[in-house]
Amino acid sequence: MSRTLMAVAGRIAGACLLILAVVTLNFTLIKLAPGDPVEAIAGAAGGMSEELRAQIRATYGLDRSFLEQLVAYLKQIFSGNLGFSYYFNQPVSELILQRLPATMLLVFSALVISVVLGVLLGVLAARKPDGLLSQSVTVLSLVGYAAPVFWTGILLTILFASTIPIFPISGMRDAGMEGGMLDSTLDVLWHLVLPAITLGIVYLAQYSRLTRASMLEVLGADYIRTARAKGVGEFALLSRHALRNAMLPVVTMIGMQFGNMIAGAVLVETVFNWPGLGRLAFDSILRRDYPTILAILACSAALTIVANALTDLLYQRIDPRMKEGR
Known part of the structure; x- marks a missing residue:
């Protein structure tokens, strides 16, 4: 103890x-x-x-x-005082608390999309390394990783503003929205679709490629061949035996990339006018609002440090060897 x-x-x-x-x-x-x-x-x-x-x-x-x-x-x-905003003329802590929920909603939504779809595509691609799906995942990872988030956001804005006007392209809520909590929640989620996809595409490409490579390495291990020889089903083999070990580098990457995801949210929020910390940072930089800029940077650093600590705990949960070593 x-x-x-x-x-x-x-x-x-x-x-x-x-x-x-x-x-x-x-x-x-x-x-x-x-x-x-x-x-x-x-x-x-x-x-x-x-x-x-x-x-x-x-x-x-x-x-x-x-x-x-x-x-x-x-x-x-x-002492817990983040200062007073030069431009907005109010305590910076109030500005942070007003904008932080919107940024966290965007970041965690993009994280869920990128991890779930990325791991799923990586596992499916690893089953047949020379198949069409595996080659498609490789192309997707290269294109998704190379495309800047602001460029992807602009393309989606153009696509869904003129060609297929399905999703809203600006803001977090409709100005004339009326209804109860359910209607308000659905409206926010509807506005969240494009920003979350834009921010998640880059990391989806990384996680799919990393999961594919890790799964291929794990599937070639001796204990996997032994499990196959004992008649273990393909689903149980992939989910219970291979995926748990293959997730270790993915979990590490999630912790390392969390800070980059918060930084990417600045561009995404600017493109889609999403009222989060990124948009606040952009406006503060233009107006030389130093206390607000410094508070946002400190808040981002604290969130990244907390995310790394949680990743370390999750890593120990997945890999019992770390717990035994400690």
Whole structure:
């Protein structure tokens, strides 16, 4: 029990140090980037006097040295205060809480689509490596991985805006939507189809290709040949014996790619005007809203670290050898 507690404490300490490093690096890069938030505020207001500009700099602490701003920001972050938005004129924590559910819905929907379909296609392709399906999966993985998400999103927008107007191409809800909770939920899911497919296609291609390669390796193992010799059915052989071991690299890839999926959501939300953190980040970058940008980056880093920790736990669940080794 003590070893477990020490391991958990060590992991939490490591996560805190990693978040500290990420927050410090993000703050440094933002400060080195060109642009002045006061000038952005002045431009949005149609101009202002030098006295008012100096007052705004003093209010937000922009007149201090870089080191003083960094120390003040770190104290603020680790006290639970994400700051105050220059442009939206409200606490950044409120903005994050308003937009986070939409981003999580998009990311997890894309993750489910990519993992389920990718693993299914990979398993089917591994049954006949030289068959048409296997070759199709290979082509799909190459095309899907090479296509940028914004390009895929634009193509789907054009297709379903003019050629086949089935799905909505913008927003999260219809403006004039009326009805109960069920109608509202179905409306959100209907708007979610195109953004989730756009974000999931790239990772579906990766997971299908990786599952195919891993399944081919597992199916050539001695214990699989022994199971076949004992008369184990094909479905039981694939689902109970082969797939569990073949999923280990896929689970690792899921944890590694979660941060990239959140980053890809920025482009997808911009294309489809999805009201999540990605859209908020895009608007904040245009307006030099540094507190909001830094908070979104810190939130993304924390989500990625949590996803990696959960992936590690899931890996131990799938592979008992890791638990025995520990």
